[in-house]
Amino acid sequence: MTHRLHVVLPAGVDDPATPSGGNRYDRRVLDHLAASYDVREIAVAGAWPRPAAADRDRLAHALARLPAGATVLLDGLVAGGVPEVLQPHADRLRLVILVHLPLGDETGLSPAEAAELRALERRALRLAAAVVATSAPAARRVEALHDLPHVHVAAPGVDRADPGVPSGTGHRLLCVASLTPRKGQDLLLAALARLTDLAWECTFAGAGRIPPVPDPVADRVTFPGPLAGAQLDAAYRDADLFVLASRAETYGMVITEALAHALPVVATDVGGVPEALGEAGGGVPGSLVPPEDAGALAAVLRAWLTDAGLRETWRDRARARRATLTGWDETARRLTAILRTIEEGTP
Incomplete structure (x- = not known):
């Protein structure tokens, strides 16, 4: 039986004019998760991580329509700043939040802005059945920042590529x-x-x-x-x-x-x-x-x-x-193992 996975993404994740590591991660890993899951994407527009009320309402409506017990993988950019939207669904859905970068760690925030985002993200992550980061140091950072017992790791993969021909000067x-x-x-x-x-x-x-x-x-x-x-x-x-x-x-x-x-x-x-x-x-x-x-x-x-x-x-x-680099299939394998553990109710 094919498991269904609902995935909440920021709108524009595939926009070539605004590429980012988080967007590439989301797209590449979802392409590979399709081998194990019936993936249903929910793209939510808004000025994340604190969107306008109308965009928060759209996300809330999308979550409310999902069946009880559904597994929902949420990009942390969308989910981290809106714990009030997640709260009504935390017991009904299996929420898994993927943190690409802690919201308060973004460069250029004032101390007050960083503190507010960290407080919101802490509330959001504590509502999740599981939290996933993209590296071991990032996982330890999120654990310490939000006093979480365990954050899973699903490191990015990479596509195979052909080497170029180096110049003599390295310039x-x-x-x-x-x-x-x-x-x-x-x-x-x-x-x-x-x-x-x-x-x-x-x-x-x-x-x-x-x-x-x-x-x-x-x-x-x-x-x-x-x-x-x-x-x-x-x-x-x-x-x-x-x-x-x-x-x-x-x-x-x-x-x-x-x-x-x-x-x-x-x-x-x-x-x-x-x-x-x-x-x-x-x-x-x-x-x-x-x-x-x-x-x-x-x-x-x-x-x-x-x-x-x-x-x-x-x-x-x-x-x-x-020669040692792993592909996106390995990232998807790790993320699948995390999701199955949550679905089976294993700690």
Whole structure:
């Protein structure tokens, strides 16, 4: 018998103009869950995590129509900020909330805004039959933040990809991330401004507002906007080094996407990034640097650009790490196991 799974997603999850790691995770894992479940999607519009009353009412109406005992997987962006909507259905439905990023951890919030979102999210998550995070560090963070006994983990998978041909100088740098303060493009630009004596170019692919670009590097950086499909694949293949200067990451799917192309990675040591980067071939396939430290990032990039032996070592490790990456079928298998445990009433 095929089990039915109701999934609540933010509207626009498939909009190519607004790609995000959370949206890609939702879509890829649901594609694979369809092998085990009759998946019924509920897309809810609104300015999440605190939408207008009309959008909260639409979500409440959608939940009220579901049969008693139904399993409902909710994206945390939709569910985390509306505990008052979930409350009437917590005993009637099996609510499972997938947390991509704790709401209060978003960069740029005032202390009051962060505190309010954390309080709302705590109430929401405590109504769930299960909470799922996308990395072990993220799960421990959610447990500690909201005093939860256990948060499950279903790490993102990655699609297999063909490696590109590296250049001799390693000068082609790539950053793929939404253009928001949390992703740290400003830090990367500040680091690059310290390397004007070296040959390099950097592509910043992503949707959002372009940050201020220092004059000394203006002619060496490009912002092509969001890339997907063949264009994104080509960007990875045409790069030598992937760089991500995030201030917060629960996992960092773009890191494993880069590694799937055998691309070494330099990234900030935050959240689930070390888990995504991993080790293979005798070490890390790149380097982790402290967050908010443009000087440390510049030093690592200088080493990459000036040391051919280092480039070859990192490339060897990236090729080895590529061989260890798991696909979305494994993510779906883990999530299915979590959902079945809830459905069977097992702790």
